[in-house]
Amino acid sequence: MLFCNTNMIKEKIQSYLPKNANVEYHDNLAIFEVSSTQIAEIVGELHNQKKLSLKLVTATDERKEKGAFKIWYLFAVPGDNFFICPFIELKNTTDFPSLANLVPEILNYERRIQTFFGLVATDIPDNRPLILHENYPSNVFPLRKDFEWKTKLKEVTGKYEFQEVKGEGIYEIPVGPIHAGIIEPGHFRFSMAGESIVQLEPRLGYVHKGSEKLFEVLSLENKIRLSEKISGDSSFSHSLAFCQTIEKLAGIEVPKRALYLRTIFAELERLANHFGDIGAIMMDTGFSFGGANGSRLREMMMQINEKLTKSRFLRSVNTIGGVKKDLNKSEQDYLSKELIKIAKDFEEVIAIAEDSASLLNRLKGTGIISLEVANNQGTLGVAGRAVGVKHDTRVDHPYAAYAEVSMGQIPVEEEGDVNARFQIRLKEIRKSLEIVQESLQKIPEGEIIVANITSLILQKSAYAVSMVEGWRGEISYFVATDAQGNISRVFPRDPSFVNWSALGEAGLNNIVPDFPLINKSFNMSYTGNDL
C-alpha cells in the first residue's frame, strides 16, 4: 500500500542511490541534490544501467525560498511504490546541462522547461520552443513565479522552422491544425516521396490553456476539477492521480471501500475509451460495421457511467480522501449484469471483425514502431505494450485496490503495428471486465471518504508524486508545496506527452492514406500534451 514499511524500502533503494547522497524522504519519494556537473552521470546510471524507468522531468521555481530553480528527474523503483528523484539546483544561473543525448526521451521535457521557465539547456539537440507558438513573446516565461497569471501578452510574429527534407521529387503536405473531422487541433507536416512518408513532424500546442499556471492559483476544489479537464476523456484517471498526491501530502489514508470504488470507476473509464478506440480504428479502415458497433459499445458504457455517477465522464466523483459516489447493492448488481451483457455483445462484434480479411490486412504491418524506438522514447501504455514494453502501473506500482485484485500477466504484443495496439486493447477490455466483476465481489463495507476532510493541512516544503494507469498509459503527477503548505507547483504528465514523439517514427515509410489509421491506433490526447 501507499505507506509501506519505510525502513525496508530505504534499505532497498540504497542500492540505487549514489554513496554519500543527502537523501530526504517525502513519504514514498526519495529526493537528493546532485550538482549540475554530476547529474548526467547519476541520471545515466539510474536509467541506462539500473534500468529504472524515467517518469518525468520538470522544473520548479523556488527562487523565493531557496533562491534557485530546481530541475527534477523522477525515476520509479520497479515492483514497488517507491520513487527516486535526483534534482539539481540552479543558483544565480539559468543554464543546466542537457541530457537528451544520454536519454532521448528527456528532450521534450527539456524543451518544455526552456519554453516555460526560461532556463537554458546547454547543448540541447533541438532548441525550438515547445507548445508555445511564435506569436508568444520569447522573453516571457509563464511558469516563473514572478509571472502574474492574468497578464495580457502582446502578440508577436516569428517563424517556426520545420525540419526539412530536400531532394528530387520530395514534396510537403501540411495538414491541420483544423481537420475535416471533429478531432482536436494539431498540425502535421509530411515530407513525401510519392505516396510514402519520408518524414513526419507533428506540431502541437494549439490547445495550450495554461493549466500548469492555473494549478498554482485555483482553490483546491477547483484544482480537482481542473485535473479532470487535463484530458477530458481521462477525467477519472487524472483526478485520481491528482487526489493521490494531495492525500500523500496531507497524510490521509483513504478508506478501503473508496479504493475499490476508484478501481471500479477507473476500469469503467478504460472500458468506455477502449471500446471507442477499437471502433474508431475499424472505422478508419472503412470497416463501418465495426466502427458503428465500437461507438455503440462506448455509448453503452457512457450511459452506465451516467446512471451510476450522473456524469458520462465520471467527473466530480474523485475527491481528496475518497470518492463522492457510493454504489449501493442494487447499483452493484445492475453494473455486474450490464457488463456481462456488454462482454457478450463485444465478443460477437470482435468475432465478426477478426473474420474480415480486408480489415486485418489494413491493420497488420501498418505503423510499426520498433522496441528500440519505444525504449528510447519511453513509449507508454497501450503503444508501449504493443511492442513488448512490459509496463503497467497497475501492476508495477499498484494504487487504489489493484494490489488486491488478480491482475495476472501484463498483456504484451511484439509486432508494434496497428494490429498489435488493437489486440492490446481487446485484451485489456477483457481484463477490465474481470477486474470490475472481481472488485464488485470483494468490495468491503465502510466509509467512502475520510471524515473531517474540510481541515486539510498539507506538509510544508514537500513533494509528492503519483502514477495512475490511465487508458492511454501512465499518468504522472508531480506536486510541490511551499513553506506555508500551499501547493506551489503541479505538473500533470499525460502519457500523450511522451507518446507523441513515437508517432513520427511510426509513420515512416508508410503511405499517407494509412496515416489517419496509425494516428488513431495511438489515439493521443492533444490537450493533455498542450496543457
Added chain:
Amino acid sequence: MSIFIWIIQLFFVPALSPLCIGIIRKIKAKLQNRQGANIFQPYRDIWKLLHKDEVISNDASWVFRFTPYIVFAVTLVVGFSIPIFFPRIAGFVTSDILFVVYTLAIGTFFMALAGVDTGSAFGGFGSSREMTISALAEGGFIFSLLTMALIAGSSNLFDIASFSQSIGGQYFLPVLLAFGGFFIVLLAETARFPFDNPATHLELTMVHEAMILEFSGKRLALMEWAAANKLLIFMVLGANLFFPFGFGTDVGLASISLSIFYFLIKIFLFCGAIAVLESTIAKFRFFRLPDLLFISFIFNVVAIGLIYSIK
C-alpha cells in the same frame, strides 16, 4: 414520340441519381444498426448547396471554375446516351461504347485538373490517385463493354442491350466474367469501396473527395450531383447490358411499363449490393488497388478469349 423519349432520357439520370445515393446510405445505416437519414436527403443537400455562397481561391484558374459544368454536362450527355428502358430509336448517335467511355474520361480529366489547379496538397494527391486508378480501370472498362459488343456484334449500347436478351447459354461464362470485370470498374470509377470511402472525413485517405475539397456552394452541388449521376450511369450499364431481363423491345405501353418495373428492381439490387459491400469490408490499402483492377482486366481478356473459342 421521339422528342418525348429524348426528354425522358435526358432528365432521367439526374432526376433519379440522388435517390440512389440516398438508398445506398439508408441500407448502409440499417446494416450498421443506425437509423440513417431519409432517402431523399441527397436532394435536400444539393438544394442546400445550390443556395450557398461560394469561396473560390484567388489562385484558381478557369479550369477550376468551369470544371463542375463540364463534369456535370458529361454525365448528362452520357446519361442521355445509354439504354435505360426505351429501346433504340432514331437519333442516338452518341450511344457507341467508345463514345461513352471516353466522354466519361473527359469528365475525369477535368476533375483531376481542377484538383491540382488551386495548388492545395490534398487536391494534388487526390488527382494523382484518381489518375492512377482511372488509367488502370480504363482497360477493364473498355474490354468489358467490348466483350458484350463482340457477342452482340454491335458497338451500340442499345443494340447490345436488345441483343443480350436473346444470348444463348453458351455465352453464360463470358458474360459473367465480363460483368465481374465491369463491377470492379464500377466501384473504382464511382469512388466506392474498396477503392475510396465516400463517407470519410479523413482528408489524407480521400481520392474523389480530395479533388473536390476546394469546391463549395453551387459548384460543389454540381460536382456531388455529377458523382451521383456517374454512379447511376454505371449501374444502368451494368443492369441493362449484363442483365437485360425485361428491357423494352418496342415503345408500347405494356412493354415500357414492364421495362421500367424490371429496371427499378435491378437498380435497387445494385444499390443493395454496393451497400452490403461497403458495410462488410474495409477499404483496401492504396497499393493493393492496381491488383484488383488488373483482375478486372484479366476477367475480360479471358471472356473475349472464350467468345472466340465459342464462335
